[in-house]
Amino acid sequence: MVEVTVEETVSCSPDAFLALVMDPRRYAEVDRKLGPVDWVRRDGDVTEFRFRSKLPGFGPGPKVVSRMTLTPGERVDVRIPDRRENRLARRLSTFEARFSCVPVEGGIRVTRWIAFGFPAPLRWLVEPVLRRKLPADVEAEIRGVKRLLER
Structure with a gap:
């Protein structure tokens, strides 16, 4: 399994940060792992969306529905739900992510955690590349969030 945690202080409210995260089309502006977003459906505190996944160091992956x-x-907790359209993605990897924030002097402390796991046949190939590439990708993502929200 490959896990990355990045923390950053952002000058905004928790609501502004979490609203950005819950808007996948807008969040895709700062997250290179999100390819084109096909659709978004929001029902209260749950958002589902379909997009073309992109792992750092690899080409585009399958289309995935994320919740x-x-x-x-x-x-905000993110996962790949057990749905028919996610069969291939769930066979190729496990995925979990979380965005959390706590108020601090001058804004919020954002913590971005993301984890990928792969079955044995893929693990030896994919995980070493992700261990090298994913930390910088997530750091760039959070710097992009900071720039976007502090404009």
């Missing part, structure tokens, strides 16, 4: 669940003012 984000908001805990207002605190966090």
Whole structure:
């Protein structure tokens, strides 16, 4: 399994940060792992969207439906739900992610955590590349969030 955690202080409110995360089309402006977004469906604190996945160091992956669940003012949890259209993606990898924020002097402290796991036949090939590439990708993503929200 490959896990990355990045923390950053951002001058904004928790609601502004979490609203950005819950808008996948807008968030794709700062996250290179999100390819084109086909559709977005929001129902209260749950957003589902379909997009073309892109792992750092690899070409485009399969189209995936992702589900984000908001805990207002605190966090967004992301996973790939057990749906028919996710069969290939779920066979190729496991995925979990979280965005959390806590108020601090001058804004919020954002924590971005992301984890990928792969079955044995792929693990030896994919995980070493992700260990090298994913940390810089997530750091760039969070710097992009900071720039976008602090404009």
